[in-house]
Amino acid sequence: MEKPPSLGDQETRRKAREQAARLKKLQEQEKQQKVEFRKRMEKEVSDFIQDSGQIKKKFQPMNKIERSILLIPPPRPRNEMKHLYGL
Secondary structure, three states, X not given: OOOOOOHHHHHHHHHXXXXXXXXXXXXXXXXXXXXXXXXXXXXXXXXXXXXXXXXXXXXXXXXXXXXXXXXXXXXXXXXXXXOOOOO
């Protein structure tokens, strides 16, 4: 026969809930940071495009996620023709 759940079991459940809440809060913070980074990079790239005097734009070193956010191409207008090469 097994013993009924003890107080320690309730303690572990409470800790697991607290950890899940902390994890969810951390994920929300990371998501917000990504959104802010994307907005900041869009502004920098837009300013670079508008400034005809600049030929190159050098960015600070970035981690893998930030690079992937920066390298995602912007959406194209519907009437623009898309061409694929090397397929």
